[in-house]
Amino acid sequence: MTMLSACSTTSFTDFFNNYNQQMREVRQAQQQGNFHQALSLIPTRNSNNSSYNLSLLEKARLAYLANDNKQSQVDFAQVYQLVQEAQLAAKVELSRGVENVAAVVSNDNAIRYDIPLYEQSMLHSYQALNYLTQQDLSGALVEVRRANLVQERALTTNANSIYRYQEKMAAQGVNMADFSRQYPAMDNTIGDIKNGFQNAYTFYLSALLYEAAGQSNDAYIDYKKALEIYPDNSYLQQDVWRLANSLYMSDDITLLKASLPPAVTNKNEHTNQGQVTFIVENGIVAAKQEIAISLPIFTSHDNIRFYSVALPSYQNNLKTYSPLRVNYQSKSYQSEEIVRLQSLAAKQLKDQLPLIVTRQVVRLLAKEEIRQQLERKNGQLGNIFANIYNIATEKADTRSWSTLPDSIHILQLNLPAGEHQLMLNINGTNQPVKVSVRANKTTLVKLAAIGTYNQYQTYEL
Numbered sequence: 001m002t003m004l005s006a007c008s009t010t011s012f013t014d015f016f017n018n019y020n021q022q023m024r025e026v027r028q029a030q031q032q033g034n035f036h037q038a039l040s041l042i043p044t045r046n047s048n049n050s051s052y053n054l055s056l057l058e059k060a061r062l063a064y065l066a067n068d069n070k071q072s073q074v075d076f077a078q079v080y081q082l083v084q085e086a087q088l089a090a091k092v093e094l095s096r097g098v099e100n101v102a103a104v105v106s107n108d109n110a111i112r113y114d115i116p117l118y119e120q121s122m123l124h125s126y127q128a129l130n131y132l133t134q135q136d137l138s139g140a141l142v143e144v145r146r147a148n149l150v151q152e153r154a155l156t157t158n159a160n161s162i163y164r165y166q167e168k169m170a171a172q173g174v175n176m177a178d179f180s181r182q183y184p185a186m187d188n189t190i191g192d193i194k195n196g197f198q199n200a201y202t203f204y205l206s207a208l209l210y211e212a213a214g215q216s217n218d219a220y221i222d223y224k225k226a227l228e229i230y231p232d233n234s235y236l237q238q239d240v241w242r243l244a245n246s247l248y249m250s251d252d253i254t255l256l257k258a259s260l261p262p263a264v265t266n267k268n269e270h271t272n273q274g275q276v277t278f279i280v281e282n283g284i285v286a287a288k289q290e291i292a293i294s295l296p297i298f299t300s301h302d303n304i305r306f307y308s309v310a311l312p313s314y315q316n317n318l319k320t321y322s323p324l325r326v327n328y329q330s331k332s333y334q335s336e337e338i339v340r341l342q343s344l345a346a347k348q349l350k351d352q353l354p355l356i357v358t359r360q361v362v363r364l365l366a367k368e369e370i371r372q373q374l375e376r377k378n379g380q381l382g383n384i385f386a387n388i389y390n391i392a393t394e395k396a397d398t399r400s401w402s403t404l405p406d407s408i409h410i411l412q413l414n415l416p417a418g419e420h421q422l423m424l425n426i427n428g429t430n431q432p433v434k435v436s437v438r439a440n441k442t443t444l445v446k447l448a449a450i451g452t453y454n455q456y457q458t459y460e461l
Contacts, residue, residue: 019051019109019399020287026058027284030403033453035066038403053082054113054399057123061403064126065448065455073130076123080146083115083123108359108397117154117197118344119401121147125202128209129446132459137213144206147199148222154197179357182293188316189346196348200229201279201339201408204236208277211243212442212461220247226338233336235412237264273414274437278335280426280447281405282321285341288312288349288398295361309360310396311353314346321407324447325425328413335409342406356397405448426454436460 022043029038039062045055060075115123124147131139203226210219220243227236237260244252257265291313294306319342324335417439424431426449433456435443444459 018290018395019054019397020289020402023058023287023402026062027287027402030062030065030284031451031453033450033455035062038062039066050110050112051399053079053086053115054401056082057115057119057401058403060123061126061401064130067457069130069133073127076127076130079115079123080127083120086112086114108356109395109399111397113399116345116348116400117150118199118341118348119404120150121197121199121202122341122401122404123147124150125205128205129457129459132444132461133457137209137461140209141206141213144202144209147202148206151198151202154195179293179295183311183353184291184313185316186314186346186350189314189318189343190350191318191340191343193340193343193347196344196346196351198229199339199344200226200233200236201410203229204338204410205279207239208442208444208461216243216247219243220249230338233338233410234261234264235336235410236338237261238267238412241265241267242269272439273416274439275442276413276415276420276422276435276437276445277442278324278326278409278411278445278447280324280335280409280411280449281407282409282449283319283406284450285345285400285402285404285406286315286319287402288314288396288400290396290398295357307364309357309364311356311360312349312396312398314342314349318342319406321409321449322427324409324411324449326411326413327423327425328415328420333411333413335411337407338410339408340406341404341408345400405450427452429454431456 026038026041029035029041039059042055042058042062045052049055056075056079060072060079063069063072063075124143128140128143128147131137131143203222207219207222207226210216210222220240223236223239223243227233227240230236241256241260241264243249244256289312290310292308292310294308296306318340326333415435415437417437420435420437422433422435424433424447426447429452431454433445435445435458437443438460442461444461445456446459447454447456
């Protein structure tokens with residue numbers, strides 16, 4: 001019956017194949033810029049499937065890249081509704097009974113996919129851009145507020161959650177030091193980020209939109225939050241300095257003058273000009289990989305045995321991207337990174353590992369108990385069946401929003417009002433772009449650079 005309940009939330013393919021394997025052809029099509037083909041390759045899942053919400057995220061992102069903003073908006077809205085329902089269900093703690101029982105005798109793929117916080121903030125960022133396509137600034141502002149709320153809630157719960165997960169892992173008899181020696185390092189991928197959910201890009205986007213709506217104080221707050229996360233980004237430094245002066249933040253001006261480079265604080269403001277802002281999405285975030293490690297675990301009879309467990313992991317290196325270069329009237333400008341989604345993903349996984357390992361230990365003990373029962377009732381045939389089943393279902397949960405970009409850069413320049421043609425150089429490819437600039441307004445250029453494929457969209461804020 002528990003095996004049948006596992007199948008009720010997990011398709012046969014999900015049950016025995018890793019998510020990253022299922023998405024391989026999708027990502028290959030995306031890498032080549034074939035977004036409609038990528039959409040058609042996403043496995044079909046019904047609303048009862050444990051990965052249904054993730055499937056919608058993948059479709060919404062690809063629809064956005066395919067310039068089908070209406071369908072993208074519908075899919076993102078449905079995901080947000082599912083997130084709201086999941087949060088409500090988590091308070092009741094009843095909705096996951098069948099899922100957790102199924103996961104105990106199969107693998108974590110039978111559990112409903114919990115959308116990580118960094119993915120939730122990106123969901124709202126893309127939805128904001130979908131609203132901008134319709135010139136609906138108020139709708140876009142709702143979405144960036146939701147993105148910021150995700151991060152605010154996370155700050156209050158993150159540390160306590162990690163501590164509880166570590167306690168549960170220790171209670172199962174797993175030594176964290178022994179585990180860490182076997183589990184592959186992800187330090188190079190994580191870098192020096194503090195957590196897996198604070199996203200400077202979402203704060204930056206919300207600040208842009210607040211400024212466009214004339215809400216300078218709100219914009220200033222979010223520019224400062226983005227700068228706190230990415231303190232070396234010169235464009236964020238310029239925005240904070242500019243608004244601190246225009247809002248007469250005298251105390252902040254004193255502090256900023258002491259901490260920011262002179263090139264920023266001595267820069268003169270240009271009147272009657274407009275700003276062109278580039279947001280550059282680079283590549284595709286790496287997929288989780290499955291690794292196997294051996295853990296010493298005490299059985300129900302207090303006997304220690306070594307079990308091989310399958311766990312998710314990320315590669316321990318980051319791909320290097322060339323910055324976007326913009327040439328205008330013999331001057332050259334280049335973009336700077338504002339978020340590395342690969343780093344957020346790896347940090348989020350590292351923080352979740354104690355909980356993942358705890359579930360693995362519970363699962364191993366449950367499977368061992370089932371094997372012993374089958375052997376007692378059916379002899380060697382039951383033992384063989386149980387071992388085959390256990391091997392077949394020992395799969396790591398490699399689910400993640402795998403069509404997201406890997407890195408996001410920003411670039412800003414001030415231009416006189418009017419029509420301008422700029423020459424862009426991205427990944428060694430030159431591309432001319434025409435932009436319309438209005439005095440004291442911002443023109444946003446959203447650029448997706450995936451492999452040799454480049455695509456841009458323009459929004460007048």
